[in-house]
Amino acid sequence: IQNFNQFHFRSNITAGNMNALILSQNKISQIDSIEFKGMEMLQKLVLSSNLIESIENVKFVGISEIEHLDLRGNKIVLAKNKMARFKGIAKLKHLSLAANLIENIHSVTFDGIESL
Helix, strand or coil: CCCCCCCEECCCCCCCCCCCCCCCCCCCCCEEEEECCCCCCCCECCCCCCCCCCCCCCCCCCCCCCCEEEECCCCCCCCCCCCCCCCCCCCEEEECCCCCCCCCCCCCCCCCCCCC
């Protein structure tokens, strides 16, 4: 999906056996809650080259099989007093946060993700 002009992304996407969702090069600026109902088979989520600024409060619900998460090329800032946690995606093997504005990654950010 490209040219997705919704600036604030809240998902209620349902797609059964979809294993990849690519939303790169859009204008998504905020992801509060990613609730992919009916997408338990999703293994790859690409949100690269958007305008996302924060991931501190994101909850990954319904995508416990996700192995690849690409958030590169956004405007994500993780300041020293903020903490992001990647809860609900324990099977994550690949995470890309390159080309963002990250200053600090807290030690508990990846707790529970053994395969990363």
